[in-house]
Amino acid sequence: MKLPEMHGFEVLGLIGMGESGKVFAARKEECGALYAVKVFEGMGINRGLLAKMTERLEVGGWPEGLVKVDSADFEGRPACWVVPFLGEVDGERWLPRSLQHRLDEHPGEGTWGLVREMADALAGMHRRRVAHGNLKPGNVFFDDEGRVALSDWVLGNMPGITHFDFTDALLYQAPEQLLDSGGYFEEEGYGWDVFSFGVLSYRLLTGRFPRCDETFSGVAPECGKTRVEGMHADMVKIVRGLEAWDEVVWPTEASNDLERGYREWIDRCLSLERVRRPVTMMEVVAGFEAVEREVEGHQAREVLMDQRRGAERRLRRVAFFAGMVSVGFLVAGALWYGVASQLRSEKVMRAEEKEHSVGKLNDMGGRMERAEKERDVAVRKMEYEVDLGMARLEASRMMGDRLFEWAMEKGLRRLPALEDRELRLKRLEGYYEEFLRWSEGNERLEEERAMARLQLAEVSLAAGDVEKGRARLEEAMEVWSGRKMDGVMKLRMGRDALLLAILKQEKAGEGVAEAFVKARDVLKQAEGGGVDEERLRYLVAVLDFHEARIFAEKGEDEKALGQLLEATKALNELADARPDSAILRSELAACYLSSAGILEGIGNVGDAREVRGLAAVELAEMLEKKAGDVDLMLELAGCYGAMAEAAVMSGDVGAAEDLSKQAVGLLDEVLKVMPESGMAATRKAAQLGLKAGLLRDEGKSEEALAAYDEGIKLIERLGGKRDGMASYRLALLWWQKGRMLGYGGEKREEVVLLGKARELLRDLEAEAGGLEGLRVEDLQRSGAYLLGDYAHALELVGKKDEAGKAYREAMVLWEGLLKARPESEEYEEGLDWIREGAKRLEEGEKVLNFER
Numbered sequence: 001m002k003l004p005e006m007h008g009f010e011v012l013g014l015i016g017m018g019e020s021g022k023v024f025a026a027r028k029e030e031c032g033a034l035y036a037v038k039v040f041e042g043m044g045i046n047r048g049l050l051a052k053m054t055e056r057l058e059v060g061g062w063p064e065g066l067v068k069v070d071s072a073d074f075e076g077r078p079a080c081w082v083v084p085f086l087g088e089v090d091g092e093r094w095l096p097r098s099l100q101h102r103l104d105e106h107p108g109e110g111t112w113g114l115v116r117e118m119a120d121a122l123a124g125m126h127r128r129r130v131a132h133g134n135l136k137p138g139n140v141f142f143d144d145e146g147r148v149a150l151s152d153w154v155l156g157n158m159p160g161i162t163h164f165d166f167t168d169a170l171l172y173q174a175p176e177q178l179l180d181s182g183g184y185f186e187e188e189g190y191g192w193d194v195f196s197f198g199v200l201s202y203r204l205l206t207g208r209f210p211r212c213d214e215t216f217s218g219v220a221p222e223c224g225k226t227r228v229e230g231m232h233a234d235m236v237k238i239v240r241g242l243e244a245w246d247e248v249v250w251p252t253e254a255s256n257d258l259e260r261g262y263r264e265w266i267d268r269c270l271s272l273e274r275v276r277r278p279v280t281m282m283e284v285v286a287g288f289e290a291v292e293r294e295v296e297g298h299q300a301r302e303v304l305m306d307q308r309r310g311a312e313r314r315l316r317r318v319a320f321f322a323g324m325v326s327v328g329f330l331v332a333g334a335l336w337y338g339v340a341s342q343l344r345s346e347k348v349m350r351a352e353e354k355e356h357s358v359g360k361l362n363d364m365g366g367r368m369e370r371a372e373k374e375r376d377v378a379v380r381k382m383e384y385e386v387d388l389g390m391a392r393l394e395a396s397r398m399m400g401d402r403l404f405e406w407a408m409e410k411g412l413r414r415l416p417a418l419e420d421r422e423l424r425l426k427r428l429e430g431y432y433e434e435f436l437r438w439s440e441g442n443e444r445l446e447e448e449r450a451m452a453r454l455q456l457a458e459v460s461l462a463a464g465d466v467e468k469g470r471a472r473l474e475e476a477m478e479v480w481s482g483r484k485m486d487g488v489m490k491l492r493m494g495r496d497a498l499l500l501a502i503l504k505q506e507k508a509g510e511g512v513a514e515a516f517v518k519a520r521d522v523l524k525q526a527e528g529g530g531v532d533e534e535r536l537r538y539l540v541a542v543l544d545f546h547e548a549r550i551f552a553e554k555g556e557d558e559k560a561l562g563q564l565l566e567a568t569k570a571l572n573e574l575a576d577a578r579p580d581s582a583i584l585r586s587e588l589a590a591c592y593l594s595s596a597g598i599l600e601g602i603g604n605v606g607d608a609r610e611v612r613g614l615a616a617v618e619l620a621e622m623l624e625k626k627a628g629d630v631d632l633m634l635e636l637a638g639c640y641g642a643m644a645e646a647a648v649m650s651g652d653v654g655a656a657e658d659l660s661k662q663a664v665g666l667l668d669e670v671l672k673v674m675p676e677s678g679m680a681a682t683r684k685a686a687q688l689g690l691k692a693g694l695l696r697d698e699g700k701s702e703e704a705l706a707a708y709d710e711g712i713k714l715i716e717r718l719g720g721k722r723d724g725m726a727s728y729r730l731a732l733l734w735w736q737k738g739r740m741l742g743y744g745g746e747k748r749e750e751v752v753l754l755g756k757a758r759e760l761l762r763d764l765e766a767e768a769g770g771l772e773g774l775r776v777e778d779l780q781r782s783g784a785y786l787l788g789d790y791a792h793a794l795e796l797v798g799k800k801d802e803a804g805k806a807y808r809e810a811m812v813l814w815e816g817l818l819k820a821r822p823e824s825e826e827y828e829e830g831l832d833w834i835r836e837g838a839k840r841l842e843e844g845e846k847v848l849n850f851e852r
Helices: 047-058 111-127 168-172 175-179 181-186 189-206 213-219 235-243 257-269 281-338 340-408 422-438 443-463 466-481 487-506 512-525 533-553 557-577 582-601 605-625 630-649 653-673 678-697 701-716 724-743 747-770 776-796 800-820 825-851
Strands: 009-018 021-028 034-040 071-073 080-084 087-090 093-096 140-142 148-150
Touching: 009 034, 009 093, 111 148, 111 189, 111 257, 111 281, 168 189, 168 213, 175 181, 175 189, 175 235, 181 189, 189 257, 189 281, 257 281, 422 443, 443 466, 443 487, 466 487, 487 512, 487 533, 512 533, 533 557, 630 653, 630 678, 653 678, 678 701, 678 724, 701 724, 724 747, 724 776, 747 776, 776 800, 776 825, 800 825
Parallel strands: none
Antiparallel strands: 009 021, 021 034, 034 080, 071 080, 087 093, 140 148
16 A cells, blocks of 8 residues: 655554545654544545634634644645544554544443543533534544543534445434434534434443443444445434434442433433534533532531531540549448548548539539530531522522533624524523522522523523513513612623614514613612613713614604714714724614615715715725625625715715626625625626716616616525515616616617516515515605606506506605605605696696697
């Protein structure tokens, strides 16, 4: 066999091969150290996934319990990685120091220690947001000091693998991994590791597989061997076999309380139902530690009881001594009666001594009795303190662990972490509900119970459940109202109240305005309480921003604009102080864009364009720091596109062309990465429509029509994925193309396209309440303008009755819009324009009738 050549290494020989490639022994020429070089089979790995997860583990230093990758090349042909050689050399044989080569040592004295080390190593991976997904004895190694070192993560049965043979890792995998390895991308890999850990631990502790032992043991590699040749796996049949064994039974009783507690956690890991398993290995390790603390607490109480029993034995010895002294005095008295003549004088002295001794003994007995009572009180008090401390510690540990897992997850900018992770939110909710149930009536845990109620409310807010979030937050606030709160807790209450208001606004719920008023009141209570003033100002600015949207929707533009300017001023000051904060710049850009929208609504087009320019500056600055961020490119493209449209309205054609090109360039980059993005396609279609209008004005009719057609096809390709904004843009493109065809004399084609556009706008208006980003007023305004053009086109092709109907429909729309905004000059002019058209049509009909 020809050995591969590697720069800087002398390849010594083949160690072994597996489902994902071959492993060679190599010596580093620079220092002479031995390494294992894994050369991956091209179709046996997911290069991108393997590279990403390995990078996560490396950043910040490798977690304990993992084989550290010395170097790697995931782009090469073939890909490979280099790790320290963990094994022994026997002549020309390379013997890896893996668990597969030490299976015959288990179960044994060190098995539980091995299980704990594997659990800690997997928990370290999960803290770095990496799931192993390929746990088996052959991937558990031991370093030079005998400690566990896991290897070969994200290999084997992983998403994107096109070439995959049987491996004993399948015998340890969860049913959902066997059926759909794509779940790794949905972060289900943590639960897979929990199950695999349970299977491997059970096998090490008992020598058997927990389920299907007879079948699995027959196909698992023997100790010292890593492969079984000629095997093929039917994943579905493996799952059916597992599901036939619902319960897991241990062959022997646990030898002590510690082992019994450990086994209970392994039983949870082995559950076939994913929702009943621990979420991550961090939870399993925390459970093991809780068992250890509980056992240690029990042992401490046994020591106290031993001390008490020792005190009782000492007390009995003192009592025995007192009894013997009493007997001695009785004998002395009898002798005295026998020799009364000789001991009369001595009798008095002895009697006094006896009285004194008995008094001392009685006094000693009293002190002993008091001491015993005091000791009993101290013991009971100590036991009470121990119980209270353990209960609080356990409650705090459990909640702290859940919150840590919660906080480590990626989340959205305005809502708590775990957004859109329904399963984890339900699990988190279940933990807090269970804590409130078992701690009910325990006055010593009232503080923890109050905190749990607040955390339950926050879970509901993260889940987007308006009603449950409202009810739980009100309940939590009521509980906390009777407690002393510092500024930090008041600020947290205000933040949660603000989250509830934003959630109601996004869900179009009832009482949105009242919710923002309440949030403002709660945030005011945090003022001057020693809180982070910058954080408080940020939350108030965000509140102002979202509340201004309510004013804008009510038509109170000036009030909305004033409040947005206040929010913008505050965010500007914060952003200047914190130029590195992406969140502040993002909120500031959102404020600018909202202000621009309102300015356009009240006719200040020039000001709106300037404000959009400010938003573009903020977004461009963010994009410089996060190059390639698709979401930012989309936002900046939208900003440039809106500025281009504003430039057209103000007559600045040169600026419009430049801004539109910038927008299209960004959108093309987005569509390369996300070709199915409806938002990117819609925004590009809008710019194609703008481009077509400019070309039309330059007299380039054919090029203009081509641009309209490209935009229309771009949106129509979305098919069933089309959203409300895409449909709105499609209607506008039909309208614009129809007008252009009409200018070219193709009046009937114009009527067809304008009719289609009007029907689509009418449908959107009927559904506007449930379509994100669309306002009824905007749809009615576009519809009123469109109906004017449509009526005129119908009039020119001789369809007078239909034209009259279109004019009347347009009048109804303009009158309704003017009623909502009586100060709007645009709406007044629109109504006058339609009335003139209708009047012209009516007078033309009268003349026609007269001539007849």
